Amino acid sequence: MTIRPRVSTMAAAALTTMLLLAPPVATAHALSGPARTSAPTATAAALELPHPTGPYAVGAEVLHLVDRSRTDPWVPAAGARELMVSLHHPARPGSTGASAPYMSTEEARLMLVQRGLEDVVPATAVSSATTHAxxxxxxxxxxFPLVLLSPGFGTPRATLTSLAEDLASRGYVVASVDHAYESTGTSFPGGRILTCAACDADNATPDEAAARALRKRVSTGRAADLAFVLDRLTGHRPVRDHARMIDPRRVAAVGHSIGGSAAASTMLADSRVDAGINMDGTFFEEIPATGLGGRPFMMLGTDARHRPGTTDTSWNDGWKQLDGWKRWLTVKDSGHFTFTDTPYLAEQAGLPVDPTAPLSGARSTGITRTYVAAFLDQHLKGRHQRLLDGPTPGNPEVVFNNP
Structure with missing residues (x-):
């Protein structure tokens, strides 16, 4: 299985802005196979995620959830819709369990194969990256408040682990979701690895109009997925004992790339979700004139692609319809994957810096964690955050837009 993203959604990405150590990827019409790279072979030196910054220790577990009320939209023959969820939560101090794995070796291998890096970066170096849960x-x-976290199209949930761990350390329960058949590879029970049938369908679409329609299906389908996760974590018959540590009156949806679109779609479909964040994703479902019912929403993106007046007009349109507290922030020198683990891990591996996105891994992580947490603290915990009132000297890369 090979994903060849269209230029309009993942164009001009270089090593540190592509998904976990990935090189630029050409368009579907230009390649018959995965892109290759002449980058030097990465060493198998240990990779480590940044330490969480909050006062809590962090616990983690993996859940397999099955929504038997829906058939999988990408592979109907597979039957019911399945999800894999990494749940990070505040833990008691002194926890001595094993460290949570970053991802499986096969998940890492498939991710690298898709980008032509299987001979450059050892899959074991990626899969064994040290976590802190x-x-x-x-x-x-x-x-604690609940944060539903959705990754980009074709992107494993693991690449948002540093954000999930940090939020858990600050007093949030975080459910990071792999949506079946929407990632390069996701491990499911029974030794199954599900690959990205949705991406193959996207690559086969004849034009941009058809592609946008398909991506809207992804966004709204993920909204149904996140609503189901919310049901299972907080409903009358919750999976395990998670309802005891989650406050169902304080819920946010946060996503990267198409996961950011899904955050807005989730708010449109489910009034239980109180706030949302889109991290550098096109809105594939339009926000209607009625807005989001007055609920707060933040747009956090790259200055090159998502400041007012740039090519992704969905942000300009969406901003006008947002009817509650709102912020439109862009980050200078950032790339599409700035808001994931990618730059931090790529830097450790000694890979070249993308000259179009030179923001360091430490700053990428710090800005993402700080502004996401500030938004959630203000809107789920009722703690006013002056950081969100306007530019600050300590964060000169962050631009407040008010078109």
């Missing part, structure tokens, strides 16, 4: 850690006492 402990398996089977006892939850901290209390009930």
């Amino acid at each position: 402990r398996l089977d850690a006892r939850p901290a006492p209390g009930r």
Whole structure:
């Protein structure tokens, strides 16, 4: 399976802005196989995610959820819609369980193969990246807000791990979701690896209009997925004991790329979701004239592609329809994958810096974590954040837009 993203959605990406150590990818019409790279072979030196910054220890577990009320939209023969969820949560201090794995070796291999890097970066170097959450850690006492986290199209949920861990350390339960058949490879029970049938369907679309229609299906389908996850974590018959640590009155949807579009779609479809963030994703479902019911929403993107007046007009249109508290922030020197683990891990591997997105891995991580947490603290915990009132000297890369 090979994903060859269209220029309009993932164009001009270089090593540190593509998904986990990935080189530029050509268009579907220009290649018959995955892109190759002449980058030097990466060493197998240990990679490590940045440490969480909050006061809580972090626990983690993986959930397999099956929505038997829906048939999978990409592979109907597979039957019911399946999801894999990484749940990060505040934990009691002194947890001694094993460290949560970053991703499986096969998931890492498929991700690298898709980008022609299987001979450049060892899959084991990626899969064994050190995380800071402990398996089977006892939850901290209390009930915490829930954050539903959705990754980009063709992107494993693992690449948002540093954000998930940090939010958990700050007092949030975070459910990061792999949507079946929408990632390069996702491990499911029974040794199954599901690859990106949705991406293959996208690559086969005849034109941009058809592609936009398909991506809208992705966005609205993910909204149904996230609503189901919310049901299972907080409903009358929750999976395991998660309802005891989640406050169902405080819920946010956050996503990267098409996951950011899905965050807005989730708010449109589900009134239980109180706030949302789109990290550098085109809005494939239009925000209607009625807005989001007065609920807060933040747009956080690249200055090159998502400042007012740039090519993605969905942000200009969406901004006009947002009817509650809102912010439109862009980050100078950033790339599409700035808001993921990519730059931090690529830097450790010694790969070249993309001259179009020279923001360091540390700043990429710091800005993403800080502004996402500030938004959630203000709107789910009721703590006013002066950071969101306007530009600050300590974050000169962050631009406040008010078109």
